[in-house]
Amino acid sequence: MFLLNTRYSFLVTFMKYWLLKSDAEAYSIDDLKRDGTTPWTGVRNYQARNYMRDEMKPGDLAFFYHSNMGGSSTDARPSIVGICEIASGPIADETALDPKDSHYDPKSSPANPIWMCVEVKYKKHLKKPVSIDELRKTKGLEKMVILQKGSRLSITPVTEKEWKIIESLASDAK
DNA sequence: GCCAACGTTGGC
DNA sequence: GCCAACGTTGGC
Numbered sequence: 001m002f003l004l005n006t007r008y009s010f011l012v013t014f015m016k017y018w019l020l021k022s023d024a025e026a027y028s029i030d031d032l033k034r035d036g037t038t039p040w041t042g043v044r045n046y047q048a049r050n051y052m053r054d055e056m057k058p059g060d061l062a063f064f065y066h067s068n069m070g071g072s073s074t075d076a077r078p079s080i081v082g083i084c085e086i087a088s089g090p091i092a093d094e095t096a097l098d099p100k101d102s103h104y105d106p107k108s109s110p111a112n113p114i115w116m117c118v119e120v121k122y123k124k125h126l127k128k129p130v131s132i133d134e135l136r137k138t139k140g141l142e143k144m145v146i147l148q149k150g151s152r153l154s155i156t157p158v159t160e161k162e163w164k165i166i167e168s169l170a171s172d173a174k
Numbered sequence: 175g176c177c178a179a180c181g182t183t184g185g186c
Numbered sequence: 187g188c189c190a191a192c193g194t195t196g197g198c
Contacts (some may be wrong), residue, residue: 151179
């Protein structure tokens with residue numbers, strides 16, 4: 001028993017939490033709900049790619065964040081709106097290999113795909129979205145990468161403490 | 175729509 | 187290897 005528990009806590013310790021940004025007009029949480037699972041393509045930043053390629057593991061959880069580019073149709077503030085699950089290991093980002101795609105990158109090839117992604121699976125909408133303003137004024141979240149000035153990284157790690165605080169803000173704690 | 179901050183590119 | 191120019195991000 002003791003052994004089993006030890007192994008279990010080992011696994012729990014190594015589960016990671018993430019935050020994925022998406023422009024709601026380009027791909028929203030509702031799109032993900034409709035699709036069920038989707039490859040997280042189009043990321044063209046090396047640090048974000050490295051998180052997907054090297055650090056994400058199936059079963060990791062991620063907040064789905066709507067950033068607010070364009071913003072014509074909605075008055076909503078940028079917000080965390082849902083939760084999804086990492087559903088695969090690293091796979092080639094097909095959009096980098098397609099000359100007709102706006103994310104095409106001639107440096108990538110099927111034999112040597114420099115852009116990698118993971119599949120992401122819909123879990124749920126938060127009961128109550130958590131806006132960037134709420135994140136900013138909540139104690140314990142000061143170090144979140146997306147709240148740092150000028151931060152543009154679209155995939156960022158979230159600590160377990162931050163995750164739990166945000167879940168409670170969303171009235172979504174287990 | 176604006177524009178500061180950022181990451182990448184390419185000339186040197 | 188430096189760094190100016192460029193394109194993009196994303197909050198406002």
